[in-house]
Amino acid sequence: MPDHQTTHLARLAAMRQFGFGPEVMKGIKVCRVCGCTCSAGARSCRECGAVLPRETLFDLYKARHLYCPACDTVVARSAIFCPQCGKRLRTGQAVPFSIKNRLFMKEK
Numbered sequence: 001m002p003d004h005q006t007t008h009l010a011r012l013a014a015m016r017q018f019g020f021g022p023e024v025m026k027g028i029k030v031c032r033v034c035g036c037t038c039s040a041g042a043r044s045c046r047e048c049g050a051v052l053p054r055e056t057l058f059d060l061y062k063a064r065h066l067y068c069p070a071c072d073t074v075v076a077r078s079a080i081f082c083p084q085c086g087k088r089l090r091t092g093q094a095v096p097f098s099i100k101n102r103l104f105m106k107e108k
């Protein structure tokens, strides 16, 4: 049955259209030696054989970006509400980013 292939292609198409979603990123690890992407389940890099870090791409991304604490969707720095679940995001990390944006806009 072509079901698996169809699902795979649909996921690839969704990735191209919407970028990396949290579920996709949770399944990916990035090699710190050669930078290639590997499966989160892998222990060593498929390209260079280096031991992969514990963090998935999603963990790395969460450390650098604002994300919704309710549904784990990565959201724009300027977002006030999560576009996925509607949760208000005005906590912690969101504040410095919005202040930064406002200061930047004033300069223009």
Ligand SMILES: [Zn+2]
Pocket (backbone or CB within 6 Å): 031, 032, 033, 034, 035, 036, 045, 046, 047, 048, 049, 050
């Ligand atoms: Zn590698």
Ligand SMILES: [Zn+2]
Pocket (backbone or CB within 6 Å): 068, 069, 070, 071, 072, 073, 082, 083, 084, 085, 086, 087
């Ligand atoms: Zn959310």
